[in-house]
Amino acid sequence: MPDQHQLILDGESLTLEPLIKAALSKGEDFNIAVTKEKKTVDKILKSRKYVEDKLKNGTKHIYGVNTGFGANKHKYIYGATPEEKADNMKRLTYNLLISHCTGMGDKYPREVVRAAIILRINALAKGHSGVRMELLNLLAGLLNNDITPVVPSQGSVGASGDLAPLSHMAVVLALNPDKPEDIVFGDVEIPDNDTYRVCSAQDVRGLINPVVLEAKEGLALNNGTCFITALASFALSKTINAAKAAHISSVLSLEALLGTKDSLNPGIHNLRRHPGQARVASNMLQMLEGSNLIFNPDGGSDYELYTLDTQLQLIEKELGLINEIKPVKEPIQDNYSLRCIPQVMGACLDTINYVKRVLETEMNSVNDNPLLFPEWVEEGSNARACGVAAISGGNFHGEPVALAADFLKIAAAEIASLAERRTFLLTDPALNRRLPAFLSKPDNNREEGMHSGLMILQYTAASVVSENKVLCHPASVDSIPTSANVEDHVSMGTSGAKRAIEVAENVNKVIALELLCAAQALHLRLRQGFKYLYKPEERKRLIDKEETDTLFEKLELLIPEEMKPGKSSRIMVDILDKILVKENGLEFPITNDLYIAPHIKIVTDSLLSGRLVREFEAEFGEIELN
The missing domain is CATH 1.10.275.10 (Fumarase/aspartase (N-terminal domain))
Structure with a gap:
């Protein structure tokens, strides 16, 4: 074998x-x-x-x-x-x-x-x-x-x-x-x-x-402590999967929302010295390589939001859709759910790595009672000091894992909380930087009011995030004495570890919703560029070109050079295209309203099973968390 x-x-x-x-x-x-x-x-x-x-x-x-x-x-x-x-x-x-x-x-x-x-x-x-x-x-x-x-x-x-x-x-x-x-x-x-x-x-x-x-x-x-540790280990594994997926969804959202790179500058993170924070910023910078959608304050080849926004307004004014142009003159400062991703996610990574150290220590520990030291009899010294080579102690107490499991729940819940806020940004027309309301763009513009788009995905994310708040109550703060008060303090760690799995699964669900919204938003953003940055005859020539194998190879024929997403987002959008469109025959991106439950289930199941992250890392490389 x-x-x-x-x-x-x-x-x-x-x-x-x-x-x-x-x-x-x-x-x-x-x-x-x-x-x-x-x-x-x-x-x-x-x-x-x-x-x-x-x-x-x-x-x-x-x-x-x-x-x-x-x-x-x-x-x-x-x-x-x-x-x-x-x-x-x-x-x-x-x-x-x-x-x-x-x-x-x-x-x-x-x-x-x-x-x-x-x-x-x-x-x-x-x-x-x-x-x-x-x-x-x-x-x-x-x-x-x-x-x-x-x-x-x-x-x-x-x-x-x-x-x-x-x-x-x-x-x-x-x-x-x-x-x-x-x-x-x-x-x-x-x-x-x-x-x-x-x-x-x-x-x-x-x-x-x-x-x-x-x-x-x-x-x-x-x-x-085997069941406490087994449960906490699965919770940790699911949280690690969610943390990696959150990197991907964060970058998708940042590009779709035309965010900036300011907050990822290594200088910021070197001054605070939390390793997780620096790791997240470094990961995101690598994932954004090749993107022209992100504003780079140092100039260079990155596409500037100001240029796009001004061009869109010029076209709209020519079409009579607006009366005046309001060019952006000052750098945009992103909302916290974009700007503080390294700080929040980084703290979560530090927690994940702490919990991993605790669990792997426990995995290789002796945790029953009494414990036997026959070598002490042979060596003599310790046996003389202790009197016996069979010692009653408390290695069975689950407190180390109980505390770690409770800490893990809180960190995991924060990953979901941040993802839900980005989902809100993507769907709110007042905040999503000229994307359609609720990411709805029907075939017939006159029917826009008839379609809800992805509005209710944010409701679901909010519901799940709120559920996590209840599940995150720390089990380890409780103790009920047992065995005639001989065992007068217990860890309640098994209950906490069970809840940690529920929280971790919920986090993956929230990230699945963000992935759907962010991918839809990126498609709409690129469609804007196709619509406004090419003349009609050029658009027709590109549309008539022979089709290629992957979705982004097709899009590369249509997207202006000024509007290219990074490698990370291209990979994930192609994966979503494969599992939704090619394998299951679903429509994506979505135009008119449709029965959306299958989209949510397929993406969520693919994320919970680990498939999405595995396929992404096979193409992009491993997302490092330590």
Whole structure:
């Protein structure tokens, strides 16, 4: 199997992109395995041997190994004989999982559960959890056989980790130690032709190969931050996609609105020293290369708004449409939603990069309890200082990821807020610099009042942006004590991470609406140039020329040299032309009013799936965010 279809987990090197790719894949398309490197394998084996040796030697209490859980931490697990005691600890592990399967609500998407399993394997591979190597391979087997436990989406308070969700995930692997032949609990999703169907774990028992879990293994499986981190990782991935798309839509809007380059000058951003701000400005300058639609205060070949506006007014005066010419004499200062794109988007990029660092740190961390340090026994020093090599701590607490997820929501929502304001600029005739009201330009000018154009796309964007304001309330500011007040502070990070996905998806939707409006506006702007800057006989000659392959190759025959958009906008308009017109037979750009729901759905789905950004970057190059 080629390397790009493998993910080797070693507890040290997992990053966002491979996690998302593996989680979204089908079992037969992607092989997931624990590393066979001796150092990692030895640590896993030593931590398990430590548990077995301590139990064999009648060790003192080790939380969760030979004691109860939570408020039952002081209750020791007894047995009349060593064998009975060992059996009781297996029952303890089994009881932990079946009693903690308390989740409610809709099931998590398949890819979220797969990501959580990958994260659990990676944490256990660190070799501090006291599980058998067999258990890691069983988890990997679920992924490679495309068997996904059904996990309800409600029930986690984000400390002690994601107890209920992880119990639902793990219970499908657990046999009743008293009756191994008994039913395996839980449901799973399995492939069914081109889709998936839910069945009981018992129905596919032979593919799962469940086992009797040993002491400590149940707690190692259900005590951790894997669902918080999985959810936040998908939210981050969707936000990254939105941030890249927002670069594209911003440039489209800036060109369609004949904005200026002043606000992108590197001198401005070097003085403030926020890296995201400088990155956004640099990206936009690259994307605007070749554009003659943007005013350049330093002169050069860039087309000046003043020249176009004056020429349009001259023609309109000759036609009797206006009485006097009002040439623009002073440089235009763009609205904040254009002028402050680097400052606002840059702050969002800095947040995205912070969240990415937090999540990738958590991906490669141990987050269960207690943690085992068998090497301390060998080395001696730390063991003498601490007294034991099994330490109870709080690595299961989801606070680092909870805070990051809440911060991510706020930054993502700001990307959408800015995009909605640009959509408003594009559609408002008082602000869009001589574009038609609501970007409506019907075939018959006498029918202009009969057509709404793209008016209501801005309403929808405003609605979604407002919805984000509710979703962005930080979950991490809340805490409700659990387990008889022993667990008296929790992160509520899972709730925040779930909302972060909703916010990120909403942001992509708002940007899809801006892309439609900005592309429509750019077409109308170029049509202005075609109408006014060529004489009638020249226009007819150009129209009669032989058609070419892409939309912008056609437009290049028609657009005056003074009115050429940059490479970025040309690429995106061609992509929209492909997915709307060529693939789906829709009209775009739009002239008379039509049923517009399919346009919105196709562009939104293409953006949410990552297709628009992938195809754009394949042509333009990667949009750097750090």
